[in-house]
Amino acid sequence: MAYIKAKPVPVTVITGYLGAGKTTLLNRILTHKHGKQVAVIVNEFGEVGIDAQLVIDTNEEILEMNNGCICCTVRGDLIRIVNSLMQRRDKFDYLVIETTGLADPAPVIQSFFVDEIMRSHTELDAVITVIDAKHIWYHWDSYEAQEQIAFADVVLINKIDLISKTQLVELEKRLRKINAFAKFYYTQNCDLNIDCVLGIEAFDLKNTLSIDPNFLDEANHEHDQSIYSVAIAEMGTVNSDKLTNWLNQLTQTQGQNLFRLKGVLNVDAEDRRFVFQGIHMLLDGRPGRPWKPGESRRNELIFIGRSLDENQLKQEFRNCLI
Numbered sequence: 133m134a135y136i137k138a139k140p141v142p143v144t145v146i147t148g149y150l151g152a153g154k155t156t157l158l159n160r161i162l163t164h165k166h167g168k169q170v171a172v173i174v175n176e177f178g179e180v181g182i183d184a185q186l187v188i189d190t191n192e193e194i195l196e197m198n199n200g201c202i203c204c205t206v207r208g209d210l211i212r213i214v215n216s217l218m219q220r221r222d223k224f225d226y227l228v229i230e231t232t233g234l235a236d237p238a239p240v241i242q243s244f245f246v247d248e249i250m251r252s253h254t255e256l257d258a259v260i261t262v263i264d265a266k267h268i269w270y271h272w273d274s275y276e277a278q279e280q281i282a283f284a285d286v287v288l289i290n291k292i293d294l295i296s297k298t299q300l301v302e303l304e305k306r307l308r309k310i311n312a313f314a315k316f317y318y319t320q321n322c323d324l325n326i327d328c329v330l331g332i333e334a335f336d337l338k339n340t341l342s343i344d345p346n347f348l349d350e351a352n353h354e355h356d357q358s359i360y361s362v363a364i365a366e367m368g369t370v371n372s373d374k375l376t377n378w379l380n381q382l383t384q385t386q387g388q389n390l391f392r393l394k395g396v397l398n399v400d401a402e403d404r405r406f407v408f409q410g411i412h413m414l415l416d417g418r419p420g421r422p423w424k425p426g427e428s429r430r431n432e433l434i435f436i437g438r439s440l441d442e443n444q445l446k447q448e449f450r451n452c453l454i
């Protein structure tokens with residue numbers, strides 16, 4: 133295989149639990165004028181690729197990995213994608229990987245050291261973990277959430293607008309108990325100086341090995357199998373009033389089990405796509421970019437959580453169609 137430049141590509145891994153603000157941070161990185169040509173790998177949980185649609189339109193190279201969780205497919209897909217990117221090495225000088233909210237970052241980090249091509253052509257710059265200051269409280273027991281905190285070089289305590297100062301102090305204390313090494317920033321909408329997250333050379337394998345001496349040898353990890361996703365992809369025009377009623381009712385009655393919901397919809401045959409986002413009981417909907425001429429106006433929704441009834445969700449969505 134021929135590689136054009138020998139200098140290793142710095143890589144930033146963005147992790148954080150469902151809905152924490154990873155895509156928000158990614159969009160900030162992509163719009164910031166840092167002079168770097170950034171390639172992006174977005175991994176998401178679920179069959180429909182909504183995240184890549186929510187990443188703003190730029191000239192950057194954006195690759196999706198939707199067929200599973202990055203931490204499980206890491207030795208296959210991630211390595212394959214990075215290897216193929218390396219053959220277009222002249223097109224970018226930085227790589228950002230956004231993992232799913234349910235990914236354990238450990239196997240992702242491992243792959244930079246155990247795979248020969250990854251090891252010689254990339255250099256892990258930092259693991260950035262975004263924390264949803266309001267909702268992390270529901271997920272302290274989650275193994276993945278704990279791993280995400282433990283492996284962070286930088287922690288963004290995000291959504292500080294949704295909690296009090298006292299809660300923030302309490303939260304930071306709790307996070308520091310899991311990770312004493314990381315640098316902490318408080319953010320709203322991941323608004324911070326991009327120099328705090330890109331090109332910081334913060335990752336140090338020695339720190340990781342001090343947390344877990346067997347880190348490079350571990351092959352298996354487990355997921356909480358009770359969390360799964362339901363994806364809906366259907367043509368049709370959605371009635372906005374019916375949709376609002378349904379989503380409000382859904383988040384009110386099932387918010388506890390509904391960790392994350394998002395969708396890109398054709399509402400009231402408007403010129404612009406309608407984008408909604410939800411995290412537990414918090415719901416937000418707004419117009420997105422215009423539909424492109426000739427673009428298929430497919431409604432795509434994803435629900436992630438526990439005890440979700442796929443048939444019921446699909447039926448209730450269909451009831452919102454005109």
Ligand SMILES: Nc1nc2c(ncn2[C@@H]2O[C@H](COP(=O)(O)OP(=O)(O)OP(=O)(O)O)[C@@H](O)[C@H]2O)c(=O)[nH]1
Nearest residue numbers: 149150151152153154155156233290291320321409
């Ligand atoms: N109130 C508030 N909302 C925020 C903040 N940051 C992000 N959000 C909103 O939180 C929602 C989720 O943000 P994303 O950036 O999509 O989160 P994510 O971590 O990429 O989500 P997944 O990839 O689905 O796990 C969106 O509606 C954001 O607009 C913040 O600081 N405060």
